[in-house]
Amino acid sequence: MVKSVHVVEEVEIPEGVKISIEGMKVVVEGPKGKIEKDFSHTRNVAISLSDGKVVVESYFARREQKALVGTIAAHIRNMITGVQKGYRYKLKIISSHFPISLEQKGDVILVKNFLGEKSPRKARIMPGVKVKIEKEDVIVEGLDIEAVGQTAANLEQATKVKEYDRRVFMDGIYIYEKGEAK
Known part of the structure; x- marks a missing residue:
């Protein structure tokens, strides 16, 4: 059971898209509409905003948390594409x-x-x-x-x-x- 000390995935926020994070709930607003997704079922994963990016990270992550970091980042990318293009x-x-x-x-x-x-x-x-x-x-x-x-x-x-x-x-x-x- 090897643990990674720090696993980070960053998602760029494009122009015209507004993202707000309340706890583990992510709300993405864009020209086509608004999508909300709740990630509160995840454990040992943190979602935050910094410098025009969404940062999904986990400390001392096992394999499941590493995979979860990538999955949550992919969900957020899909939400961004959805509110921009559909x-x-x-x-x-x-x-x-x-x-x-x-x-x-x-x-x-x-x-x-x-x-x-x-x-x-x-x-x-x-x-x-x-x-x-x-x-x-x-x-x-x-x-x-x-x-x-x-x-x-x-x-x-x-x-x-x-x-x-x-x-x-x-x-x-x-x-x-x-x-x-x-």
Whole structure:
């Protein structure tokens, strides 16, 4: 069990982005909006602001704390990118025989007529995420990369084919592009 004396990760704060830290809660504000994330579940890790940088550090860190320092820094970088540019996932609707139709109702997307099923399948939309349905494409956009990715995954999982050979029954909704919104 070798401990590192001091593990530090610094994240630059770009122009136009404001970050405030209250204990272990990080709030990032930018031109597109605001994201909050609570890191209070972490132990032996400190988050602070100094000289236009966010400093994530840990003293006498074991392997878990070292990994946690890098993970928290990566989360903060993703939050900064989210409030500056946002994130976008594009999904394609694939259907061979039964035409799939999507309908958005509140925070749920209903997948109708999937493989000829009578009852619609449901995919949850995470808070803070916008979904656009355009003919054969579904565009999922938002500031928080985790919420956008989870919404896209919920759509993909809702149309997962079970008990059939997926090489033959390729119907479903599939992610084909993901990244920063342009």
